[in-house]
Amino acid sequence: MPNTGDKNASRVATTSRRAAIVGAHEHPTRFAPDKSEWLLMAEASKAALADAGLSPSSIDAFFTSATAPEGGWLGACASVMAADYLNIQPVFIDETDVGGASFGYYVNRAVLGIQQGLFKCALIAYGATTKSMGVNVGTVRYDDLTGQPISPMPDSFEQIYGTTVTSFMGALTHRYMHEYGLTSEQLAAVAVTMREHAALNPDAVKREPISVEDVLASPMIASPLHRLDCCIISDGAAAIVVVHPDLVSECRKPPVWIEGFGESIMHHEGGFGNWATESREMVARAARQALTMADVTVDDIDVAMIYDAFTSNVVIDLEGVGFCKPGEGGAMVADGALRLKGGSLPTNPDGGGLSSNHPGRRGIFLFVEATRQLRGEAGQRQVPDAEVAICTATGAAFLARRGSAAHILRRDR
Amino acid sequence: MTTDLDTTWTGPLPEVSGETKPFWDACAGNRFLIQRCDDCGKMQYPYRGICCHCWSSAVSDVVIAGTGVVWTYSVVHRNRSKGHIDTGPYVVGVVEIDEGPLVVTNVVGCSPETVAIGMPVQLAFIKTAVGAKIPVFHPIV
Numbered sequence: 001m002p003n004t005g006d007k008n009a010s011r012v013a014t015t016s017r018r019a020a021i022v023g024a025h026e027h028p029t030r031f032a033p034d035k036s037e038w039l040l041m042a043e044a045s046k047a048a049l050a051d052a053g054l055s056p057s058s059i060d061a062f063f064t065s066a067t068a069p070e071g072g073w074l075g076a077c078a079s080v081m082a083a084d085y086l087n088i089q090p091v092f093i094d095e096t097d098v099g100g101a102s103f104g105y106y107v108n109r110a111v112l113g114i115q116q117g118l119f120k121c122a123l124i125a126y127g128a129t130t131k132s133m134g135v136n137v138g139t140v141r142y143d144d145l146t147g148q149p150i151s152p153m154p155d156s157f158e159q160i161y162g163t164t165v166t167s168f169m170g171a172l173t174h175r176y177m178h179e180y181g182l183t184s185e186q187l188a189a190v191a192v193t194m195r196e197h198a199a200l201n202p203d204a205v206k207r208e209p210i211s212v213e214d215v216l217a218s219p220m221i222a223s224p225l226h227r228l229d230c231c232i233i234s235d236g237a238a239a240i241v242v243v244h245p246d247l248v249s250e251c252r253k254p255p256v257w258i259e260g261f262g263e264s265i266m267h268h269e270g271g272f273g274n275w276a277t278e279s280r281e282m283v284a285r286a287a288r289q290a291l292t293m294a295d296v297t298v299d300d301i302d303v304a305m306i307y308d309a310f311t312s313n314v315v316i317d318l319e320g321v322g323f324c325k326p327g328e329g330g331a332m333v334a335d336g337a338l339r340l341k342g343g344s345l346p347t348n349p350d351g352g353g354l355s356s357n358h359p360g361r362r363g364i365f366l367f368v369e370a371t372r373q374l375r376g377e378a379g380q381r382q383v384p385d386a387e388v389a390i391c392t393a394t395g396a397a398f399l400a401r402r403g404s405a406a407h408i409l410r411r412d413r
Numbered sequence: 414m415t416t417d418l419d420t421t422w423t424g425p426l427p428e429v430s431g432e433t434k435p436f437w438d439a440c441a442g443n444r445f446l447i448q449r450c451d452d453c454g455k456m457q458y459p460y461r462g463i464c465c466h467c468w469s470s471a472v473s474d475v476v477i478a479g480t481g482v483v484w485t486y487s488v489v490h491r492n493r494s495k496g497h498i499d500t501g502p503y504v505v506g507v508v509e510i511d512e513g514p515l516v517v518t519n520v521v522g523c524s525p526e527t528v529a530i531g532m533p534v535q536l537a538f539i540k541t542a543v544g545a546k547i548p549v550f551h552p553i554v
Binding site (some may be wrong): 136138139141142143149150151152153154155156157158159160161162163164166168169170171172173174175178219220221222223224225269270271273275276309 | 425
């Protein structure tokens, strides 16, 4: 249907303290061949509830993502299946699938349900055994990855040509380079910075330093993306607990308030959309909604959590959120803006998906690390006195059919 | 005039439905179809049974001229899926055809390293073992 302008812009009812993250846990494992992703999810959920100081019996809403076959065996009807495994009795469930960004969508739905009085305590959980199952997430055709046969529409017009996740992102990155002058050296700086941060995270998969030259010399996976432009593949799990303000006083730690949120999907306009600029504008729509709702500007943000499946995702998201102008993201990352040490916008202090943890759907880890940072629990990689964080994630429902979610989180004042 | 390339398709075959059959039938005759809406006049690709711009059901086939430019591309070095694992580097391209829409395809008939954004390309078809034909693009020499 016709483009009707920025619909996100009118969805900015002011908010504060509508709901809070009170429990968060990232499973320390990155390789768990003897466990199922169901068990990893259960262990993370148990730890997140303990972190919150709440009992599992408090849970009245449950959100999870199907991970089969790319990350395990939890497939169709994932939320009912996992709720049964955990023996919880939610009155509200959801498993909206926007790839790795799904968890941001769950946070949105949790906040909305809490505001509506439908429930007060939402558990959002994830587990995947992608590494131990040997799944080549970025280097198989999408039909192989999803376990779905080639469909008449749209797969038969795209998948047959041998598209992979990395080749899709590579094609997008090439166009972004063409339109905005972004370079491989600038992209490599993102990987180098993430690795610097991972060195401070004892749970990170890759902790040894790398250089721009190392990134450029690593094997080409799908041009212009080298192996070190791509996230690692790990097993992993995490859970967060989102509650109504009424429950905050019962919790063990100060709340992290969800002050603004937004989501948007990519517009293709029947083959006439510009994938490159639209990838950025999709992020921009979601982020503008979140920033406006929270009544903050990019200058108020102390720490950024950006979904870094590939180095180029970070540049596009920085420009989309408005940390710099379109075309300036490459220079921004190359100048060290993302670095914990001296950077103007410390980003992914945990080392991100590029170096710490990426079982395939990384979105939930953004919220866990943001919560740790805003609570002052991040140890060696703590951003001093972090008060406001942004989480921005883009995920693929099907290659170029993508969705983006953005959130503004603030520590208790 | 589009040609058949002297090669056999090794990738997966398209799944054809009633909705998309006209597109693949046209490919068998070396024609590539996009659509124009009879009501709003806008064009669209890929092929579908409704106009995505105005939701009119009156969409008509348009045979493309067969020329365009590489809008973007990626040279794929790693694909472990059957049908692509042993092919060596190949080019997943997005071609902006003269009629406007972006078309996901393979750019063939040249060394992958020579492909660049803006390169003029021409439609061609590759035969499959089952008789269907797959549209691809190659550089205009």
